[in-house]
Amino acid sequence: MTPRTSTGSWGRAWPPRGWLYLHAQDATEGLQATRDHLPDLILLDLDMPGTDGMTLCRQFKEDPDLVPIPVIFLTGTLDVATKVQAFDLGAIDYVTKPFDTIELKARVRAALRTKRYHDLLTTKARIDALTGLWNRGYLNDQLAMEISHLQRSDLALSLAMVDIDLFKPVNDTHGHPFGDRIIQGVAGALNRLSRDTDVVCRYGGEEFAIILRDTSSYGASVIAERMRAEIETLSFRLGRECIAVTVSIGVAGGDRFVETAELTGDALLQAADKALYEAKNQGRNRVVTG
Numbered sequence: 001m002t003p004r005t006s007t008g009s010w011g012r013a014w015p016p017r018g019w020l021y022l023h024a025q026d027a028t029e030g031l032q033a034t035r036d037h038l039p040d041l042i043l044l045d046l047d048m049p050g051t052d053g054m055t056l057c058r059q060f061k062e063d064p065d066l067v068p069i070p071v072i073f074l075t076g077t078l079d080v081a082t083k084v085q086a087f088d089l090g091a092i093d094y095v096t097k098p099f100d101t102i103e104l105k106a107r108v109r110a111a112l113r114t115k116r117y118h119d120l121l122t123t124k125a126r127i128d129a130l131t132g133l134w135n136r137g138y139l140n141d142q143l144a145m146e147i148s149h150l151q152r153s154d155l156a157l158s159l160a161m162v163d164i165d166l167f168k169p170v171n172d173t174h175g176h177p178f179g180d181r182i183i184q185g186v187a188g189a190l191n192r193l194s195r196d197t198d199v200v201c202r203y204g205g206e207e208f209a210i211i212l213r214d215t216s217s218y219g220a221s222v223i224a225e226r227m228r229a230e231i232e233t234l235s236f237r238l239g240r241e242c243i244a245v246t247v248s249i250g251v252a253g254g255d256r257f258v259e260t261a262e263l264t265g266d267a268l269l270q271a272a273d274k275a276l277y278e279a280k281n282q283g284r285n286r287v288v289t290g
């Protein structure tokens with residue numbers, strides 16, 4: 001059964017204008033709707049046909065994709081032990097029926113505000129300060145998530161590791177601040193040449209990693225070659241001098257793994273890293289697909 005958008009049984013005052021309200025009849029439908037729509041907030045009853053609200057809340061909180069979504073229990077159950085259990089499971093609020101619509105809306109607004117702060121902090125903690133790209137922690141999380149999605153679908157996934165060639169001499173000759181400008185310039189080019197759905201990260205130092213969603217290893221090698229060629233044309237001015245840099249790129253695709261079980265984030269990272277090492281060995285400024 002498909003959850004419907006509606007004004008629910010709370011009359012015309014609900015939902016407030018501009019909010020989309022999805023209504024599910026039971027836990028199975030609720031879990032599916034939550035996975036499909038990733039709502040900003042969940043209002044959850046305790047007594048439902050089949051699985052009860054407490055069990056469903058535990059399922060939300062055990063799923064890495066759903067755990068950040070605030071859950072407000074909306075129930076007729078008044079006893080303190082149940083309330084404590086709900087909060088211990090991760091609920092953000094507990095409202096008992098009959099409730100006042102104005103108060104409920106205020107509690108929903110407060111929960112959404114808290115979620116926005118949480119999202120903002122989470123995002124900030126995952127951004128590399130020098131380049132504005134995602135950092136390594138975010139890459140690892142996204143890679144794990146993408147691979148788990150991949151194992152449930154037919155979509156492709158590739159990873160490219162990009163490393164600036166002979167960067168140490170650039171730093172040693174022209175200084176660290178100039179080296180930083182080059183890292184920023186290369187980061188900007190990688191970002192420009194990626195699709196919105198790609199995840200471009202600074203992996204560390206002068207190394208970058210790009211998750212290419214829905215892309216075969218062949219497609220990824222074409223994109224990587226485009227990036228390599230573009231970066232080669234960049235020129236960084238320092239006084240009267242113009243400095244150019246090149247990058248080596250290692251590409252690994254999920255399609256190269258015969259056994260799906262062997263495809264993990266670490267395995268894809270290792271395969272891309274091995275290809276990068278090979279690109280360096282072959283003379284740098286090239287793309288190698290593993």
Ligand SMILES: Nc1nc2c(ncn2[C@@H]2O[C@H](COP(=O)(O)OP(=O)(O)OP(=O)(O)O)[C@@H](O)[C@H]2O)c(=O)[nH]1
Nearest residue numbers: 163164165166167168169171176179180205206280
């Ligand atoms: N300016 C600057 N330099 C950095 C940063 N992080 C790492 N580096 C420098 O990047 C250089 C990396 O050098 P190596 O790992 O020896 O590699 P490379 O000289 O690029 O040589 P190949 O990778 O073999 O082509 C080191 O000198 C690091 O100090 C940073 O944030 N800013």
